[in-house]
Amino acid sequence: MSTATAKKRQSGRVVRPLKIRKGDLVEVIAGKDRGKRGKVIHTFPRENRVLVDGINIVVRHQKPRSVSRATPQTQTGRVEKPAPLHISKVMLVCPRCNQRTRIAVSLTQDGKRVRTCKKCKEYIDSV
Numbered sequence: 452m453s454t455a456t457a458k459k460r461q462s463g464r465v466v467r468p469l470k471i472r473k474g475d476l477v478e479v480i481a482g483k484d485r486g487k488r489g490k491v492i493h494t495f496p497r498e499n500r501v502l503v504d505g506i507n508i509v510v511r512h513q514k515p516r517s518v519s520r521a522t523p524q525t526q527t528g529r530v531e532k533p534a535p536l537h538i539s540k541v542m543l544v545c546p547r548c549n550q551r552t553r554i555a556v557s558l559t560q561d562g563k564r565v566r567t568c569k570k571c572k573e574y575i576d577s578v
């Protein structure tokens with residue numbers, strides 16, 4: 452167990468589920484990738500961060516030294532990969548009206564929690 456995890460436990464902070472989920476289409480509203488859209492490939496509820504496909508690409512310059520026989524390095528040179536973005540930097544794109552929107556959570560008649568687009572009032576999740 453890492454010390455960082457233990458610290459968060461002690462503070463008693465409640466980790467809420469994110470309003471953005473894996474598979475959602477989001478639009479970046481801040482930073483160098485502003486205006487770009489991409490699919491969420493991973494969420495980090497504790498950090499309030501999401502990993503978006505093709506967004507916030509960082510370039511690692513992997514050097515070919517330290518190649519060991521046990522872990523053969525497949526990628527050398529420029530390795531590009533996305534870095535997690537803070538949730539406040541992205542907005543969900545509504546699959547119904549195709550606009551970036553805020554989300555309301557509402558209950559269906561049979562008590563299921565579904566996310567609703569605040570612009571077109573349609574359900575974002577399938578019921």
Ligand SMILES: [Zn+2]
Binds near residue numbers: 571
């Ligand atoms: Zn909508």
